[in-house]
Amino acid sequence: MLADERVTATTCPFCGVGCRLDLHLQGDQILRVTTPYDHVVSRGNLCVKGRFGWDFVYHPNRVLKPLIRKTVGAGSPRPHPRPYPRTPANLDDWREATWDEALELVSDRIAATVKEHGPDATAVFCCAKATNEDNYALQKMFRAVIGTNNIDHCTRLCHAGSVVALQLALGSSAMSNTASEIYQCDVAIITGSNTVETHPIIALQMKDAVKHHGTQLIVADPRRVEMVDFATLWLNQRPGSDVPLFSAMAHVIVKEKLYNAEFIRERTENFEAFAKSMQEFTPELAERITGVPRDDIIRAARLYATAKRGAIYWALGIPEHSHGTENAMALIHLALLTGHIGREGTGLNPLRGQNNVQGASDAGAMPWDYPGYQKVDDPAVVAKFRAAWGHTPxxxxGLSTTEIAEAWATGAVKSMFIMGENPLMSEPNLRHSYHAIENLEFLVCQDLFINETGRFADVILPGASWAEKDGTFTNTDRRVQRVRKAFEPLGDSRADWQIVCNLAMRLEKKLGRQPSAQWDYCDPSEILEEMGRLVPAYAGITYDRLEGDGLQWPVPTRDHPGTPFLFETAFPRGRAKFFPLVYRPSAEEPDSEYPFILTTGRVLYHWHGGTLTRNSQLDFAMPEPLVEINPADAPRIPCRDGEPVRVSSRRGSIVLRARVTEKASRGVIFIPFHYAEAAANVLTIDALDPQAKIPEYKICSVRIEAATEAELESTLAAA
Structure with a gap:
């Protein structure tokens, strides 16, 4: 170490694994990032994003002063509604402002909307990359001061189907077990998860468990993801066929009486109706729908059911369907049938995407739940929060993310506040979203950069990065960990919770609310303690107790050690419930005009909408999007590896280069969604899961045609 080098321990701002990052600094400059070998999550390992992806903090395109559009409001000049390349926004559209001027304008315009049209003419997107404290403060402001539940964040676009299914069946929607319990697991099902690229450190532990601890993997995935190389069995299913695949496994378990009769009798309900519904899901039927040989389905069922400890891990390949809730429910049934839940090394484990999507959900950044998943339409809950907040929520x-975006189009939502999200990259059928956002009368974006959505903003509020503020993140297995300020916010940027509290006080005054001391927090630790008084699972969590490896909720008291795995003796709803299922095909199937299936997802070097990683040196590692095409399909297009192709759906088209690879299955192509210049969500369909309101990102119909280099270049130039 250098003589004046110092180290700040914090938590990674990318995926939900929750690795510890030790920031080595000289003054305000991060020199390098390491992680200790004894940390319970990272164990000395970091992925490329955690180790090298921090330099977005210093990027020259970062917004460091409040910006106000030179002409504000409806009818003001805004970008043409189409996807954009990764080029800096035209700063001539805005002027720099003081914080006082910017916050006065924001509070004036939001208050005017509420007075003229009512509180539900406003909406907010909270942020799964921001801290628990940031999200709690923002949802509190919109509920207690403005008076709307039109509050959501990107959980609606990722694990919403998992959340709904787990709540219905168990009464709790979080990952049940600790990720590292893979070492105690005999058989693990991994499905809908390219774990190596999306949760790399968990993938390392999975590989280690296979190689050195005898764990057997069953991988169910339409793509030949890297975990297939470590699997005992690969179920290479067609996209959208999860319900028949996993229900056929349940059929085998019931028919062969491989189920745990005692567990079912003592801890579940509705088994008989469920078992009857499984009769139609024979392995033969499943083979016709999924393409997986019946013998492999039977083998998988026997392998999982007869294991001493079986676990299921899944990511977005399960919930991002118009039947995503049923997909997740089919997995839940397998755990309930076998009793592989409530014990170490077992469980139902949805791998959460963003670093704090679990925490943002816990903090109440959802339209149907107050903090702690307490229902907004429960009178006792409303009274509880009224007493705590001094205003009646x-x-x-309220409206979900996808419903809010539709309300832009109809004009029902007129003023929008977005903290750290980028819906003009993440919404499906992007061209519709681009047109819809033009209807907003007022848009505020609180972010580090002017991203695709920020180009439409009337006011941009510069938030502090994770390295410049204190707080907490809650990772995928419910572990609450500290985020520590390494240096003061650059420029005039501020911590998100501080911006929100200042704005809330102004709004209280302008909306005629009784002024309160609810926003006079001296430190984010006070926000977490307030949240703990309202959320039983966080009641015993304080900053002092989070030193070291953090705590896994529920932590009901100040002397409670935390909870590594859930449901040891009971489920929150009492008995877990089986639900009869039927198979519903995806909203759009291939046909002669659009003969290929498109599925979308992430790659190792980038993260979600790319706001951070595409403003980092990571972008040099994978600077352009590629579409994965199976070698057997390439002659049909025709194309060769590296050549430009045009991919079109019923909603739009993009041009990008082909990657011809065995990783793609025949008839199925894959496009990552990180690239604005070839935005995959121009193609995706906006069909929704009726229960979870999550879009069907994982399957739509497309055609592919050969393109030229000139077309590729002109597409980028015109975008």
Whole structure:
């Protein structure tokens, strides 16, 4: 170490694994990042994003002063509604402002909307990359001061189907077990998860468990992801066929009486109706729908059911369907049938995407739940939060992310506040979203950069990065860990919770609310303690107790050690419930005009909408999007590896280069969604899961045609 080098321990701002990062600094400059070998999550390992992806903090395109559009509001000049290349926004559209001027304008315009049209004419997107404290403060402001439950964040676009299914069946929607319990697991099902690229450190542990601890993997995935190389069995299913695949496994378990009769009798309900519904899901039927040989389905069922400890891990390949809730429910049934839940090394484990999507959900960044998943339409809950907040929160369910975006189009939502999200990269059928956002009368974006959505903003508020503020993240297995300020916010940027609290006080005054001391927090630790007084699972969590490896909720008291795995003796809903299932095909199937299936997802070097990683040196590692095409399909197009192709759906088209690879299955192509210049969500369909309101990102119909280098270049130039 250098003589003046110092180290700040914090938590990674990328995926939900929750690795510890030790920031080595000289003054305000991060020199390098390491992680200790004894940390319970990272164990000395970091992925490329955690180790090298921090330099976005210093990127010259970062917004460091409040910006106000030179002409504000409806009818003001805004970008043409189409996807954009990764080029800096035209700063001539805005002027720099003081914080006082910017916050006065924001509070004036939001208050005017509420007075003229009512509180539900406003909406907010919270942020799964921001801290628990940031998200708690923002949802509190919109509920207690503005008076709307039109509050959501990107959980709606990722694990919403998992959340709904787990709540219905168990009464709790979080990952049940600790990720490292893979070492105690005999058989693990991994499905809908390219774990190596999306949760790399968990993938390392999975590989180690296979190689050195005898764990057997069953991988169910339409793509030949890297975990297939470590699997005992690969179920190479067609996209969208999860319900028949896993229900056929349940059929085998029931038919061969491989189920745990004692567990079913003592801890579940509705088994008989469920078992009857499984009769139609024979392995033969499943083979016709999924393409997986019946013998492999039977083998998988026997392998999982007869294991001493079986676990299921899944990511977005399960919930991102118009039947995503049923997909997740089919997995839940396998755990309930076998009793592989409530014990170490077992469980139902949805791998959460963003670093704090679990925490943002815990903090109440959802339209149907107050903090701690307490229902907004429960009178006792409303009374509880009224007593705590000094204002009556709204007692009816609000709009979800996808419903809010549709409300832009209809004009029902007129003023929008977005903290750290980028819906003009993440919404499906992007061209519709681009047109819809033009209808907003007022848009505020609180972020580090002017991203695709920020180009439409009337006011941009510069938030502090994770390295410049204190707080907490809650990772995928419910571990609450500290985020520590390494240096003061650069420029005039501020911590998100501080911006929100200042704005809330102004709004209280302008909306005629009784002024309160609810926003006079001296430190984010006070926000977490307030959240703990309202959320039983966080009641025993304080900053002092989070030193070291953090705590896994529920932590009901100040002397409670945390909870590595859930449901040891009971489920929150009492008995876990089986639900009869039927198979519903995806909203759009291939045909002669659009003969290929498109599925979308992430790659190792980038993260979600790319706001951070595409403003980092990571972008040099994978600077352009590629579409994965199976070698047997390439002659049909025709194309060769590296050549430009045009991919079109019923909603739009993009041009990008082909990667011809065995990783793609025949008839199925894959495009990552990180690239604005060839935005995959121009193609995706906006069909929704009726229960979870999550879009069907994982399957739509497309055609592919050969393109020229000139077309590729002109597409980028015109975008």
């Amino acid at each position: 709204p007692p009816k369910r």
